[in-house]
Amino acid sequence: MFPEAFAYYAAHTLDEALDYVDQYGYDAKILAGGQSLLPLMKLRLAAPAVLIDINAVAELTGVTETDGQLHLGALTRHSTMEFGCWPQHPLVAEAAQQIADPIVRNRGTVAGSLAHADPAADWGAVLLALNARVEVRDKHQSRAMPMREFFIDTFTTALQPTEIITRVEIPAPPAFGYVGGHYYKLERKVGDFAVVGVAVTATLDQGGRVLSAGIGLSAVGTTSLKATGAEEILVGQRLTPELISEAAQVAASESSPFGDRRGSEEYKRAMVQVFVERGLLAIAEGGSRVTVHSA
Amino acid sequence: MALEATEKSPLGKAIKRKEDPRLIRGQGRYLDDIVLPRMLYMALVRSPYAHARIKSIRLDEARRVPGVKAIITGEDLAAANLAWMPTLAGDKQMVLAAGKVLFQYQEVAAVVAETRAAAEDGAQCVEVDYEPLQVVVDPFFALSSEAPVLREDREQKDNHIWHWAVGDQGAADEALAKSPVRVKEKIRMPRVHPAPIEPCGCVADYQKSTGKLTWYVTSQAPHAHRTVLSLVSGLPEHLIHVISPDVGGGFGNKVPVYPGYVCAVVLSLQLGRPVKWVESRSENIATTNFARDYHMTAEIGATEEGIVTALKVSTVADHGAFDAAADPTRFPAGLFSIVTGSYRFPQAFAEVDGVYTNKAPGGVAYRCSFRVTEASFLIERTMQSLALKLGLDPVELRRRNFIRPEEFPYNSPLGWTYDSGQYEKTLQKAMSLIDYDGLRAEQAQRRERGELVGIGVSTFTEIVGAGPSNTFDILGIKMFDSCEIRIHPTGKAIARLGTRHQGQGHETTFAQLIAHELGLSAADILVEEGDTDTAPYGLGTYASRSTPTAGGAAALAARRIRQKAQKIAAHLLEISPDDTEWDGIHFHAKGLESRQVSMVDVALAAYTNLPEGMEPGLEATFYYDPPNLTFPNGAYIAVVSIDRGTGQVKVERFVAVDDCGTVINPMVVEGQVHGGLTEGFGIAFMQEIAFDEDGNCLAPNFMEYLVPTAVETPNWETGRTETPSPHHPIGAKGVGESPNVGSPAAFVNAVVDALSPHGVTNVEIPMFPWKIWEILSQHHLAR
Incomplete structure (x- = not known):
């Protein structure tokens, strides 16, 4: 649990930090919080030659x-x-x-x-x-x-x-709307990385119509994903159970998870659907409980 | 409410733990806190392959790393006849790979350096050329003729280690054949790891000038380790001083001797300097002793009324590359034959086959008395299946088959004599605490609403306190235990025992026990364990044996002191010893209670004012050889609900009623039960050491090996019945492991109960959400 030897530079201004990265390039890693980088270094899975600490910038x-x-x-x-x-x-x-x-x-x-x-x-x-x-x-x-x-x-x-x-x-959400947002994270224990993570946000007008919608997905692809197809379905519509169900299915089809010890591909895709549905239902319920006043 | 240690007659009282002020302030002294002058640090080179021949090891580059002082390999150890070491199970294990490696992360070379970082740098620079061999992961394949022979060192050319059987097979088969109702269940307890927060480690300090080796080691059994080290190394035993400092959890993981220990000793002997080795988390989980890994099949026969007639069990035990279990020598499958549990089986037969595979060696009893968790899980799960088959409430089935209070001592068909129990009463208490009938009614209502709700019952019997010397030994050493008590002139005392606590609270509970026997308070007694130069010989702390064995020794040593004290008291009272009575706190003249002296008075007199001819001092040692084991038991009830969307199981309630005989400190028992239930919960829902087909360990860290935190842990509700052991000096049975033994089946039974209306009879542990979801999906229950 000891990293390989490395050089350490503490930058005090952004210019100084930029000079260091310019000088060391690929050999350097920026040290901000260090919560992923330092464990990787201690396990010797990462061995950057240079650390540039930006915490004082x-x-x-x-x-x-x-x-x-x-x-x-x-x-x-x-x-x-x-x-x-x-x-x-x-x-x-x-x-x-x-x-x-x-x-x-x-x-x-x-x-x-x-x-x-x-x-x-x-x-x-x-x-x-x-x-x-x-x-x-x-x-x-x-x-x-x-x-x-x-x-x-x-x-x-x-x-x-x-x-x-x-x-x-x-960015700011559309003005004069009710903003709802939820993040569902299926984790095996507290502190775990997401088995599946689903971020759902929507702005509703006073009639309950979706002004804007955002759906982001964790751990179901090679990168974090944006379920744009599902977002598009929602905009301009009321959050009816049928629409929510459709959007959830589309979001699930937009994910591309891998099966591993945290669950099969099928399971993870199903979880995207479950969480998008739960998130949108919660937003619909939240929106129905507030009155949005227009200016 | 917690009491202070100054309480008189402290037995059975919730006294605050004496060790806690030290431990919770960070003033404990653990192995890694020990820093000696001129100390060196050791790191191990480990194999990336699960099965490979070693073609060459190149050390040149590693030797050039600044700070590296020495490197040893299997060849160096072979030259010193130390390449292999005996395991506590009577097998042998490579210290450093001799020609080949048999599991991933196996120890290949040891590098010692001036700093820990330099040792790791050196280890990284050792170049090993491997030739990968066919890997055997599946123990059933290991037994087939196509499997390569893993242990080429053995005369026997297959992967079968031993066959062990108990009971009358013919009679069990016949009784099964005649039984109108039969259930058969395949039940697997996966490989898990005790994962104590403090990993294993040691500091070996050999002084060439005195020839004495001081060995600080994370040990649950320091005396046994001293003897083993003496046998392995050839060092005279009186020149080995083993010190087990504060131990940060053991759970069975710190019973065996590990290759890292031997390497540190060898290097200290070689260099004449102290050598420290402390494992990383991954090294602990991936290489030191695992537990379980039992593939079991059970068949129960019963009448149509649900009276059990026979039990038949066969098991394949995956031991990994070496049989490094820490079972008593005559019991290669431990006390697995407790598998008839709390029930009156007229006939039973159990057999176990030990198998080698390309996995880390083991397996120890993880917070359980030698394979008792496996046995308990098997019988409690299979009884659930029988209840389902008969359409009986699981509680009713158990009631019909319990061993009744008047039947104790009860001789089980597999050879044990159960000491005592009131199973029906214990179960009734659990049912009252949880309102069992109300729960069943609520369950019916919630099922109507489409909810998946289950209630799981486990009424287990444990077998602990190994053990009677006629049956139990480890490498020939009888499994008695010991206590030495010395009373100082001012009436204070030191007690030393052959056990070694790792969080169990011995400094408090043994002080209470001894104080109670001597009319003192727990504050008056200093309990010391873990130093082989001062403590009397004992076999250590594991398998819930401390209170049944060393606890018995402590009570009897105290009573031995009281015998002498009575004579001194009589002398002080100027009466005959026969006219002197002990009332628990004082000696007084028979019939004249005002004429009394306390143990403090007696203690002073033992050094200042003795009867003529009496030997001065007031101390005693007792080596206690228990006449039988003890049989703690309990009734656990779990209530779960299942999220039909995600497959997550929520434990809504859990009631645990334990009967561990006489209770020394109810707060310590409560703590033990909470800890054990939490571990049982982890095993049921989260923990598994899995391997891929190449033998790669898939859970070698806390990111993948999931140990529950306070966030996941359910709320525990506890209760007690108290049925003393008739043969133990104070009636105590031991409790540390009951909750881990009894709880996994309660969780699984609850999940099965939730799903059984849909045809589900078994769910494999750990019950990960995805696994439950797949079952929901198959049964069209997912949504």
Whole structure:
């Protein structure tokens, strides 16, 4: 349980961190929360020659909200999302509190989880459902992309070796609606990675019609997935049991799980269906209990 | 409410554990806390293959790693005649691979270095060239003629280790044939691992100048380990000092001797410096002793009224690459013959075949007395099947077949003499606590609503306290246990026992027991275990044997002290010993209670004012050879509901009523029961060491080997009946393992009960949600 030898650099500014990644590229790993990286190193499954610690980079901290849009600095910890109060984004806190355990949530970061790109991680599904964007930069320029373009494959993202994630942006939901959001995580025990994770969010107008919908899936593909087909079915419709059932079936067909010791392919696909259905039913029920006032 | 240790007459009282202030403040001293001057660290090179020939081992690069001091391989050990070591089961086991490896993660070389990190760097640089061989994972295939012979070192050229049978096969077959009702069930208890929070490790400290080896080791049985080490190494036993410091859980995992221990000793002998070896979590789970791995078939015969007539059991026991079980020598399948359970079977027959496969060696009794969990699970599951077949409530079936209180001592058809029990009363108590009849009515209503709700019953009997020396030994050493008590002049005392607690609370419970016998308080007695230079010889703590054996020794040592104390008291009272009476706290003159002296007065007199001619001091040692085993029992009832969408099982309620005879400390018993139930829950729902077809261990860490936390653990409701053991000095039976033995069947029976209206009679453990969902899916119950 001792890592192989490595060089360690602590950056104090973003520019300094970018200089390091520019210099070391493929040989370097960014150390943010370290909750995936350090266990891998201790098991000697990962052996980066250089660690660049960005924990002291103040520019990468903090969450701000402007007009309902959330801007997460790259060092935003899971626990910040767990305890933050953003009523327009109910999915965020519900999902954050299901990540690993409190110790991991206090250290682990949202952006670090995205960069690691484990398809069973929770943020991928959640941020896909929320149509989030990721902002990255290298020494010379910054660029932003939707979550869908960020994940390439298992443990592989669009992030270049010389780039750092700087920000995650969660867009505001449509105005004047009831926002519902739920994250269902089937885990074998507390702290486990998801056997199947399903993030469901929808905004309903006062008539109960879906203004926008988001469905993200964990652990049922080579990356976190967005069930766009199911989302499309919902928009503009009322959440009737028949529609919910149809959307759940479509979401299940959009997943492509692998069978393993956590369950067969068939089981996991069925769980996507069960959880999408449960999530949408809960949103429909929540929406029926509130009156949405238009301005 | 918890009481302080200063309470007088403390037996049976809920006294706070004396060890807790130390342990919960982080002031325990565990193996890895030990740091000695000039200490080196050892790491092991392990095989990635489950079965392979070793073509070559290259050490050049590893030797160049800064800090590496020495490396040993199987060849080096062979030169010292230490390549193999005996297992406690009478087999032998490679210390470091001799020519081939037989399981994944097997020990191949040991690297010792100035730091732990350097030792690991060195181990990583050892280059081993393997030639993979055909892997045998399935024990049934292992028995077939097509299987390669794994243990080429044996004269016997197959993978069959031993055949063990008990009971009258002919009579059992005949009784079965005549029985109008028969049920047959195939039941598997998968391979699990005790997974104590503290893994195994040792510090071997050999001083060349004195020739003395001090061996700090995570041991449940330090004296036995001293003897084994002496036999293996040839070191004189009086020059081996074994110290088992605070132990962070054992559950059977710290009974055997492991290759890492032997390597650390060899390297310390070679280098004359202390060598520390501490396993990683993965090394612990993947290589040290597993438990269970029994493939069982049971058949019960019964009358149409549900009176059992015969039981027949056959079992294949997968021992992995070496039979490294820690069973008493004459019992290769442990006490599996307790398989007739709490029921009056007129005829029974059980047989077990031990088999080698390419898996880590074992298997130990994981929080159970030698294979008793397997036996209990088998009979309690099969009784459920019989109840289903007869259409009888499982409670009613059990009542019709219980051994009745007046039938004790009861001679079982497989050779045991049960000491005592009130099975009906214990079951009744559990039923009252859970409102069994109300539950059944509620279940019927919920079933109407489409809910899947089940109630599971397990009324088990354990067999613990090994054991009587005429039957029980390990490598020839009789399984008695011991206690030495010394009373100091001020009336305080130290007691040392041959056992070694790992969380059981001996520092409190044995102090209570001794204090009760001597009229002192538990605070007055310091209990010390685990140091072979000071403690009397004993066989250690496992198989719920401490209270039945060492506890008996403690009571009888205390009574031996009281005999001498009575003479001293008489001297102080200026009366004859025959006119002196003991009332539990004082000695007084018969018929004149005001004329009294306490044990404190006597203690002082033992060193200052003795009767003429009496030897000074006040101490005694007792080696207790129990006349029989003890038979704790219990009635457990589980209530579960199943999520028809996901297959997740929720344990809604669980009532456990245990009868462990006389209770020394009800709070400690309660703690033991909670812990054991939690482990039983883990085994029923979460834990399995599985392998792929190449022999790769699929659960070598806590990410895959799922141990329940407080979040998963159900709420336990407990109760007790108290039927003393007639032969134990204080009537105690032992309790540490009952909850782990009795609970798995209750969980499975509850799940089967939930599904039985749909034709389900068996569910294999661990009952993962996906497994339940597949059953739901097959029976069109999933939604």
